[in-house]
Amino acid sequence: MDGERPRARTARERARAEIMGEIVATARRHLATEGAAGLSLRAVARELGMVSSAVYRYVASRDDLLTLLILDGYNALGEVAERAEAAVPRADLVGRWLAVCHAVRDWALAHPHEYALLFGTPVPGYAAPPDTVPAATRVTAVLATLLTDAVAADPALARRFADEVPGPVARSLLPVRPFVAHQVPDELVLRGLMAWTYLFGAVSFELFGHRHGVVDDDPVLRAAFFTAEATRIGDMTGVTGRS
């Protein structure tokens, strides 16, 4: 049988885990200051006082390190979103939606390069391996639950959006349908995806500088603007205080 060996970790194992952690932590710090393009195995090794080739005992390649950082990033983002959402009373659907929105935005503003690694230009020549998917979908999963809860809480909602969507649109939604309760009509799934799209679109626009000269730069006003947009997008999905 595998896995039934909680046998005391050897010094080697402990050392390995620790150094692995230091490598990722250092890489993440470099990412935060230089951006993904400037991330180099040699620089990480240098900072840890090892020779560059030593890093290859821990990480197969630069791409491998990138994957670790991406995983790390998705998990960090997913966690803040989950926590923020969990802190709001279940019945307050708008509150839960806004909590997720602000959690995502706050995390992005605090970790711009990590956010850019996840949602900016894909790194050329790099393809994220499939095992990043669970981490990548944490925020989406929260939003899907929100949608299901909204329909469960208010039967009128499903009826309000019961109109069939055009055939091709319905078909385009097939991959995501398994992840949303069947009580949620297609029109509402579509609007949920739109809310998700909008959230990251707005955060990216702000972070990547496309609101310079459009929305005031003052952080307080920016936050007010963001709340306003998030609220209106919430309305669009029917997740709104006033029914």
Added chain:
Amino acid sequence: MDGERPRARTARERARAEIMGEIVATARRHLATEGAAGLSLRAVARELGMVSSAVYRYVASRDDLLTLLILDGYNALGEVAERAEAAVPRADLVGRWLAVCHAVRDWALAHPHEYALLFGTPVPGYAAPPDTVPAATRVTAVLATLLTDAVAADPALARRFADEVPGPVARSLLPVRPFVAHQVPDELVLRGLMAWTYLFGAVSFELFGHRHGVVDDDPVLRAAFFTAEATRIGDMTGVTGRS
């Protein structure tokens, strides 16, 4: 007096303009295949059969070349958007909005790296000079006109969105207010900005791979999905066929 000299261009001037064009064109092709990070002055020079230092007669630095490409990109995008919108009868506001949306998306799908240069992760250490602004705002200008026309065509629209927005939100909009007719109420300006945000958010999400496993990959279904989302966003601004 300046400018009153349409004097025959010398051979030097003609040669200069031509080579300048070749440099930008080559750089753009490299951008299209390698992405912005892989763009190098040396590679461009090599392909043009010049020695790398010769490029410096035309371009002050790598950043300078990047700026030219950015300008180029914004202008190309602006042009397709303007043309597409201009081809729709003035009274068909939804049609005009959807035309802009599809023009932007089609251009982005056809020129993914150029799009990424404009709307993806900012190049680290690079700041776009102010003279890119006019080119960068061409799409936005089209949308602003659309909004103004919508309000002019349907007085009920301004009334429908006449509710005051919260003070900080109104203040956050001050930078953009001069570019929108004063008949357009703040609430509608906000929603216009949201439509703009959504358009690029959706295109970026699609282009950067965030819809894998969510929306079907088939191009026809993708287009149907896009039309559906764009239509609903149009609704949100009140620019809708059924009033």
Added chain:
DNA sequence: TGTACATCAGTGAACGCGCGTTCACTGATGTAC
């Protein structure tokens, strides 16, 4: 508890690569008289 062997972390040197930018130069093109 002790020895013999296997595992594995880390070293140091090297390979081969490409980059941006500078500089003194040659030779062709343009301009003023």
Added chain:
DNA sequence: TGTACATCAGTGAACGCGCGTTCACTGATGTAC
């Protein structure tokens, strides 16, 4: 129209940099008997 000088495109060599990855190695840690 012809000559003398100024402008400027393009050359070729060089500087100094950092990168990812491989490889044969040493020496410490772990394991089997």
